[in-house]
Amino acid sequence: MVNSSKQTTGPGTSQNTQNDGGSAAAAARTGGGQIVLAATPIGNMGDATNRLIGLLETADVIAAEDTRRLHRLVSALKITTSGRIISYHEHNEATRTADLLEMVRGGATLLMVTDAGMPAVSDPGFRLVEAAAREGLTVTAAPGPSAVLTALALSGLPTDRFCFEGFLPRKAGERSARLAELAGERRTMVFFEAPHRLEPMLRALDAAFGGDRRAAVARELTKLHEQVLRAPLRELLEWAEASEVRGEIAVVVAGAGEAAPELPEDHVAAVNGLVAQGARLKDAVATVAEDARISKRELYSAVLAARG
Incomplete structure (x- = not known):
C-alpha cells in the first residue's frame, strides 16, 4: 500500500532581524569582491534565513535565474534590494559569466540566487563557480533549503550514502541507457522530474530496477499541499497512472541490494x-x-x- 504523509499547515512568514549581509558587502568593498551562492526557499517563505535577507538587501549585484521570481521573493519577504539585478540562466550563462566576474574583480559582492534551492545544484551557478575558482576569486555560500536533501530525508530510505542524478533524459532510449548504468547502484538515488513526465519515468524505473524496488515520490515540498508517497515502484506507477499529478517532483529510489554470494x-x-x-x-x-x-x-x- 502507498504510504502518504501530508503537510497541513501553510507557509510561514519571516522576520527581518539583525544579520551579517551588510558586513559581508562592506568587507567586499574594502578589499576584493566575492561571490555568494545563496539558497532560497523551495516553497515556504518561512524558510528564508536572516542571512539571505541581509544579502538581498545589501549585495552590490544580484544574479537571478528569473528576475520576476526574485521580485516576488523580495515582495513576499517585505524587503527592498539596493544592488543591480541581472538575469543569469542556462541560456545566457556562457556569455554573461565574464561580465559578472569583472564586477567581482572590481570589488563587488555578487549574490547568486535561483528560482528555488541552492544555486549550481541542477540550477545555474556551476559555470560561474568554475570560472571564479580558476581565477582564485572568493566564492562562499549562504546555505539553506534544498529539495534534494529534503526529499531524501523524508523518503524513509537509507541516507548514509546517496547520489543525485537530476533529471533523466527525456528520450526513451537515452533514459533506458542511463538507468541501465544505474541498475547496480548501491546508493540511494535522488531524481527530479516534471509532473507530466512522472508516469513514463516511473515506468522506466520499474522496467530497469524492478517493481519491488522501494522508492518515494515527494511533491510540493514545504508547501501547503506537500505530499510524500512511499511504496515499491510498481505501486507508485499505478498511483501516477490513476492520478493527475501536479507540482514540483522529486523521486527517491533505494539502491540495489547486495548480490547473493556465489556458490x-x-x-x-x-x-x-x-x-x-x-x-x-x-x-x-x-x-x-x-x-x-x-x-x-x-x-x-x-x-x-x-x-x-
Whole structure:
C-alpha cells in the first residue's frame, strides 16, 4: 500500500532581524569582491534565513535565474534590494559569466540566487563557480533549503550514502541507457522530474530496477499541499497512472541490494566447458576458481558431486 504523509499547515512568514549581509558587502568593498551562492526557499517563505535577507538587501549585484521570481521573493519577504539585478540562466550563462566576474574583480559582492534551492545544484551557478575558482576569486555560500536533501530525508530510505542524478533524459532510449548504468547502484538515488513526465519515468524505473524496488515520490515540498508517497515502484506507477499529478517532483529510489554470494555449484558448467575443450580437470578448476575468487577445493568437490 502507498504510504502518504501530508503537510497541513501553510507557509510561514519571516522576520527581518539583525544579520551579517551588510558586513559581508562592506568587507567586499574594502578589499576584493566575492561571490555568494545563496539558497532560497523551495516553497515556504518561512524558510528564508536572516542571512539571505541581509544579502538581498545589501549585495552590490544580484544574479537571478528569473528576475520576476526574485521580485516576488523580495515582495513576499517585505524587503527592498539596493544592488543591480541581472538575469543569469542556462541560456545566457556562457556569455554573461565574464561580465559578472569583472564586477567581482572590481570589488563587488555578487549574490547568486535561483528560482528555488541552492544555486549550481541542477540550477545555474556551476559555470560561474568554475570560472571564479580558476581565477582564485572568493566564492562562499549562504546555505539553506534544498529539495534534494529534503526529499531524501523524508523518503524513509537509507541516507548514509546517496547520489543525485537530476533529471533523466527525456528520450526513451537515452533514459533506458542511463538507468541501465544505474541498475547496480548501491546508493540511494535522488531524481527530479516534471509532473507530466512522472508516469513514463516511473515506468522506466520499474522496467530497469524492478517493481519491488522501494522508492518515494515527494511533491510540493514545504508547501501547503506537500505530499510524500512511499511504496515499491510498481505501486507508485499505478498511483501516477490513476492520478493527475501536479507540482514540483522529486523521486527517491533505494539502491540495489547486495548480490547473493556465489556458490561453487554456480561454476560447475564453466569447469566442464574447459574440460570439453581439452583442459585437465585440475587445471580447469584452478582457472575458474581464480576467476570467480572461490575455493578450488570446494569447486572441485562440486564438480565431482555433479558428475556422481
